[in-house]
Amino acid sequence: MTWLRSPIPGQHGALFPWAPVFLAMGIGLYISLRQEPPVALLWVSGGAGLAGLVLARRVGATLGPLMTALALVTLGMALAGARAHRVAGPVLDYRYYGPIEGRVVAIDRSYSDALRLTLDRVVLFDTAPDRTPLRVRVSLHGDQRWLDPEPGMTVILTGHLSAPNGPAEPGGFDFRRHAWFQRIGAVGYTRTPVLMIEPAGRGVVLARLRTRLADRIKARLPGETGGFAAAILTGDRSAVGRETLSALRDSNLAHLLAISGLHMGLLAGTVFGALRLALLSVPALGLRVPAKKIAALGALAAAGGYLALSGANVATVRAFVMVAVILGAVLVDRRALSLRAVALAATILLVITPEALFGSGFQMSFAATTALVVVFGLMRGKLRGWPAPLRWGATLVLSSAVAGAATAPVAMAQFNRIAEYGLLANLASVPLMGALVMPSGVAALALMPFGGEALPLWVMGRGLDWILWVAESVSALPGAVGHVPAPPGAVLPLLAFGALVLCLWQGRARIAGLAPSLVAVWLWAGAERPVLLVSGDGALVGVMTEAGRALSRESGAGFVAGIWLENDGDGADQAEGFARWPGASGKSWAVLERGTLRLRHLRGKTGLERLGRCAAGEIVVTDREADVSGGCLLLSAKELAATGAVAWYPDGAGLRAVTTGEISGQRLWTPKLDQENPARSWDIRETPLGFAAKQEGRQARSGGLRSLNMRRHALENR
Known part of the structure; x- marks a missing residue:
């Protein structure tokens, strides 16, 4: 164990920030399982984790951290399992x-x-x-x-x-x-x-209050401005149109719409500053009371009220926990912004809602916060002596650049897009949000019971008009949005772990964090998209071509079509995807012929009437239950109900089929497979690949398909 004794003691006092990391590993382990673990195993995991945390304090400075890490992993698995069982409820098993x-x-x-x-x-x-x-x-x-x-x-x-x-x-x-x-x-x-x-009724007083406040705000500020104001003050986003949402996403300003750490921090900071200034402005009072702690308590109460008013969704709870930890540090005379405070907030959230780990909001919030704390810790004192305006400007540019760089990989992996001018848009908008929009919003909420909200809402509206103008202008710039293909599942965890080693580990060994990050980049660069995709209900088929993915229908199944194109890193819409379809098509049918491949997609009763016989080497997809004579490969609604969506990837001289059922396994949230009709997977063999799909500047081997020899492989009952 000599190799363990050198690095661990050197981390004395810097290990607590790793607690949520290992807790997250346990949560990820539970979610990634293909079979639901027995409840007894979850109880054992929870007990072993708690026992491990207690025993870790007695085994010394070297083995103690290792035992703690293992205990947190097992505890994370138990917490995630307990949460999944606690929220369990019936799922409709028929239409x-x-x-x-x-x-x-x-x-x-x-x-x-x-x-x-x-x-x-x-x-x-x-x-x-x-x-x-x-x-x-x-x-x-x-x-x-x-x-x-x-x-x-x-x-x-x-x-x-x-x-x-x-x-x-x-x-x-x-x-x-x-x-x-x-x-x-x-x-x-x-x-x-x-x-x-x-x-x-009376049971939803806060929800009704939130709706009435939103209506009052929208009455004062009509249109998209009012919808934006209602969203950031009450959490009601129902009045924000799709075009506005798209512009905000494309300019990397969508985070201003959701009630997140930024809004909660600005609100708490505004209340904290106003209360402290008010107390200090009366010397006889300010010198006799702990003004800073009183202001922190007032800010905490305001943040709690904001949490309740906005609906207490996961993102808002996350923001409140982070702000509460920071204000709590002020109350106990500790440094407010530190890695320990960020880690404590993350740990609390993962214990309360383990599933939050997989949300883009959680990932981006803690990525940005961790990076900002680390960078500004390294920069402490470096700007001393600079003129105040220059120091303020440098801080603004640096914070926007650091937060943007930290969240960019998450945004790319989750949304398959890059806002090329996001830094520009944030520099033009975030300062106004902090200096004008949120303070005016706080004043409007405070004055609303007395009917005095008109002026602060007007001021708030002018600030939001500017932000919406920035979003529309930036999103309309040529090349404002770049597209990237979806990464393999291991990429984001590897990137996160590598970044955490760089940020949290003490000493020169932190450079080792580059290794998993480089592996993640290599895996992402080599990501291969499916040659052929069939939706889980048989309503849509997508085939990779030289121009990109071709879709079998121009409208309908738009949600699935959009996801497929986004995951391809393709900026086209469904109509453009349909225009790539190389064969004949009608309102209820589509045919693709390429070499010896013949693929028919039949929809509804009208499409099914065109089924007839089918020949060997032909693929038929239908969203109805169907029987067919002939040697073709039939994917009907009945079979797809058992398998879920199906994808084919290049595999040597043929195509390898992967189904959703294989990946998802049998979990609490997945439907139970029909034991008499087990899910099936289909491979296509002896098919030299011929299609070419250009993705991110490289030629990806895809489709082709001459001389088909199709074989069905029954999967094991799961």
């Missing part, structure tokens, strides 16, 4: 159409920009309570102008529901898992009017 009754608990907008309601206390016709989801989410289409929904209102509607969808492609973001942790057991839509059957 439902009929009356839906429930209480509104959240209002937002869907991918298609439709108003969307999340309901609890759900009642479904002819569905037993033990099979009824705890929550459902319904998108509202059609004419809903006579409905003014607010949280707490009980509504009834006629709509379609089904279980939350799995990943759009194997290995992609798992929407089903995300919905599980939100206790959403069904999603759907309605095209008929939604009717109120009972007004909001």
Whole structure:
């Protein structure tokens, strides 16, 4: 053990920031399992983790940290498992159409920009309570102008529901898992009017207050400006249009819309500064009381009120915990901004909501905060002596550059895009947000009970108008958005671990953090996209061509189409993808012929009528249940329901099939496989590759397909 004794003692006093790192490893281990572990194993893991933390203090300075790390990993696994079981609820296992009754608990907008309601206390016709989801989410289409929904209102509607969808492609973001942790057991839509059957009751006072405040703000500031103001003050983003969201994302200003660490920090900082200044302005009072600590308590109370008012979603809870830790440090006379404070905030959040680890907000917030604390720690005292305006400008540019560099890999991996002028947009917007927008917003909220919010909201609106103008102008610049392909699953963890070693490890050995980072970059550069993709419901097919991915339909299945193109690193939309389809197509069918490959995509009853016989070497995809005579490979709705989305990758002289079922395994949030009809995987062999897909400046081997010899391989029952 001699090799362990040299580096560990050198980290004395600097190991606590590693606590959330190893806790996150345990959470990641639980989520990555292909089989749900027994509950007894989770209890054992939790007990072993707690025991390990206690024993680690008694085994010495060398083995103690190692035992602590192992204990935190096992404890993280237990915490994630406990959380997954605690939020468990029924998931709809069939397609439902009929009356839906429930209480509104959240209002937002869907991918298609439709108003969307999340309901609890759900009642479904002819569905037993033990099979009824705890929550459902319904998108509202059609004419809903006579409905003014607010949280707490009980509504009834006629709509379609089904279980939350799995990943759009194997290995992609798992929407089903995300919905599980939100206790959403069904999603759907309605095209008929939604009717109120009972007004909001007393149980959702804060939610109703939030809605009324948002309405009052939007009445004073109409249009997108009012929607922006309501979003950052109350968390209600339902009035922010899709075009505005797109402009904010493309200019790297979307973080200004979500109630995050920036907003919570600005609000707490404004209250802290105002209270401390007010106390010190009265010398007889300021000299007799601990003005700094009183101001910290006032700021903490204001932050708590902001948390409650904004709906206490995961991002806002994360921001509140970080601010509370910083203000707590002020109360106990410790340095407010330190790696220990950041680590404590991260640990608290991972204990409360382990699933937050996989959210882009959590990853980007802590990446930016950690990098800023480290860099400004190294810069401490370096700008002393500079003129104040120059020092302020240098600090602003440095903080924006550091935060942008720290969050860029996460944004690229999560959203497959790079905001090329994001630094410029943030330099033009963030100072105004801190100096004008948030202070005016705080004043508006404080004066609103007395009817005095008009002036501060007007000032706030002028600042938001500037930010929206910056977002629109920057996003419209040529080359404002770059696109990158989705990385393999190991890339982001490797990048994060390498960056953490560089930031947290003490001494020259921190340079070792470059190794996992370089491996991650190498893996990302060699990422290979699927040659052929079939959606989990058979509604869409995508084939890689020389021009990019060709899609089998021009409209419909737009959400899946968008994800496929984004993951390809392709800036095209669905209509452009459809224009690449090299074969014949109609409203309910599409045919692709390339060499000896013949692929038919048939949709609905009309498309199914064109099925007939099929020949060997042909692939037929349909979103309906179907039987076919002939030697073709048939992917019908029934088979795809068992496998989920299917992707084919180059594999020697053929194509290797990967299904969502293989990747996801059997977990609490995945549907149980039909034991009589096990999921299948299909490989395509003896197929010299011919298509070429240009990705990020290199030729990626793809599709081709002459002389097909297709074989079905039944997977083991899972």
